[in-house]
Amino acid sequence: MKLSLYLKWFVFFALTCLLTGNLNAQIQPAGTQASLVEWHYTIRPKDNIWTLGEAFLNSAHNWEDIIRHNKINDPKTLTSGTVLKIPVDWLKHQPEPAIAASVTGNTMVRRHLESHFSHLSKNSELRVGDEINTYDGSVLIRFADSSILRLAPNSQLVFNRLTRYGKTGMADTRLRLQKGRLSTHVTPLNGRGSRYEINTPSAVAAVRGTAFRLLVNDQSTQLEVTEGTVLFSNNARSLELDMGQGTILNSGTSRATIIDLPKALKPRSVISNTQQLPVTFSWRKQPNITTYYYQLFKDSDQGELLDSSFLATPEITLNHLTNGTYLVAMRAVDSQGFNGIDHHVSLVIGMIAKPATLLGPANNLFIDNDLPEFTWQYNSKNELSQLEIAKDFAFTELISTSEFAPDNTAIPTHELLPGEYYWRVKTLAGGESIAYSDIRRLKIRGMMPPATIISVNYIDNQAKIFWNTVPQAEHYILQLAEDLEFKKILHENTLEKSNVSIKLTKNKRYFARVKAVGNELFKSEFSTGKELIIK
Structure with a gap:
């Protein structure tokens, strides 16, 4: 059984080398020990054996070992183009962290040797021994060799090995998917020492530059190959699957059937550029397919996953997106739960x-309300707006700014004092395109503080009346009447000062009241009547 597996690996690797043109990675003859798997380096101009030894070899080896291994008599004779063979075990092994390129939802990480989980944040480093649980979130992981892995919600992933061999470009990445689903795109591996392997409780998937998906249940692992070739195995069976094929391996059993995944969908309507939302994409249904899976990415399928859902029909309407480039992916899901090949549509949104x-208030209107309502009308769909109120026409002195919202009405963020104001509406489309409405002037009219008679001094037949000074007043009006209701006014004076002397008849009752008068922005009322009498 071990010999059979070795032969399968041999054939698989040889085919990969031919397909990728990787001439530096060569299979050693049968019987070669694993410790002598070699990396081949082609000497370049200005290289020398001493600097190469320092750059690539670990502390247990030096340039003399390279000379002996390659049976070189005189290192000075090495020329550009000469191929040096270096055992992989001699190379520097450097741990290289992966990066959480994007994180959504409730995604947690437990660091190596720690007992508790903490929230995983974007651009966090992920190292050997770390464990991720996505719960209702997802994470896009980028490895040092630019391979990517997207972990779906309710999944658990452990990092078993993250190694780079010095400056050789070779990488050894080994992961364990405990449960859930992932999709991965693997950069073609550089050199015989490179490895990319994902273990699950029931199977192992190993690749040398491809794309595939894994779904792990309690006793089985489902594989879907979307690009290249994947070697898929457990203790009882080893399979080689090509693009467009899928299978399920159960723990401890050799039974497995390779099936063809659903084909890529054919689009009914494709839009690549739009200046307005919403926009709808649709694809032709496939026979015997009742479920479809949609994903929306920022920029590309290696960017942030913005949305995803299972659908009964292959149609999706996009709304409330900002300007930029997006990738829409739709695929069919068969009755066994196998996901098919994605059809991708790139969309560029450039809303203006x-x-x-x-609409209101009208220009130059006087309003007796310190919290007036402002209204307007949009001239494009999918826009947000913001009300701006300023003390000057240039809007350098903003006094009220609302939050961006899809509403077409707003009131000031605080009460407006009596005065003259300017207002406009700022519209926002696509998160970056801004437009301004016309500017209108508004005058808020308010109540002037009351003037109240505070004292009266009597001298002979004269009464001197005093009232409080009102800062906003331009002048005052004093009225004298015989009755408290001021139905019969005897005298009315317009005064600039806050006092006045009036000649009265002795033993006769009078009533006085006063009002402060300001400019057009202020209303005012008379004070209550004050009784006057000279005895």
Whole structure:
């Protein structure tokens, strides 16, 4: 059984080398010990054996070992183009962390040797021994060799090995998917010492430059190959699957059937550029398919996953997106749960904001309300707006700014004092395109603080009346009447000062009241009447 597995690996690797043109990675003759798997380096101009030894070899070896291993008599005779053979075990082994390139939802990480989980944040480093649980979130992981892995919700992944061989470009990546689902795109591996392997409780998937998906259940692992070739095995069976094929391996059993995945969908309507949302994409249904899976990525399928869902029909409407490039992916899912090949559509959104049309209040209107309502009308779909109120026409002195919202009405963020104001509406489309409406002037009219008679001094037949000074007043009006209701006014004076002397008849009752008068922005009322009498 071991010999059979070795032969399969031999054939698989040889084919990969031919397909990828990787001439530096060569299979050793049968019987060669694993410790003598070699990396081949082609000497370049200005290289020398001493600097090569320092750059590539670990502390247990030096340039003299390279000379002996390659049976070179005189290192000075090495020329550009000469191929040196170096055992992989001699190379520097450096741990290289992976990066959480994007993280969504409730995604947690437990660091090596730690007992508790903590929230995983974007751009965090992931090292050997770390464990990720995605719960209702997802994470895009980028490895040192630019391979990527996207871990779906409710999945658990452990990093068993993350190694790079010095400056050789070779990498050894080994992961364990405990449960859940992942998809991965593996950069073609550089050199015989490179490795990319994902273990599950029931199987192992090993590749040398391909793309595939894994789904792990309690007793089985489902594989879907979307690019290249994957060697898929457990203790009882080893399979080689090509692009468009899938299978399931159960723990401890050799039974497995390779099936053809659903083909890529054919689009009914494809839009590559738009300046307006919403936009709808649809694909032709496939026979015997009742489920479809949709994904939306930022920029590309290696970017942030923005949305995903299972659908009954292959159609999706996109709305409320910002300007930029997106990738829409749709695939069929067969009755056994195998996901097919994605059909991708790249979409560039470039919405342009249009100025809103102001509705009310009208220009130059006087309003007796310190919290007036402002209204406007949009001239494009999928826009947000913001009300701006300023003390000056240039809007350098903003006094009220609302939050961006899809509403077409707003009130100031605080009460407006009596005065003159300017207002406009700022519209936002696509997260970056801005437009401004026309500017209108508004005058808020308020109540002037009351003027109240505070004292009266009597001298002979005269009464001197005093009232409080009102800062906003331009002048005051004093009225004198015989009755408290001021139905019969005897005298009315317009005064600039806050006091006045009036001649009265002795033993006769009078009533006085006062009002402060300001400019057009202020209303005012008379004070209550004050009784006057000279005895």
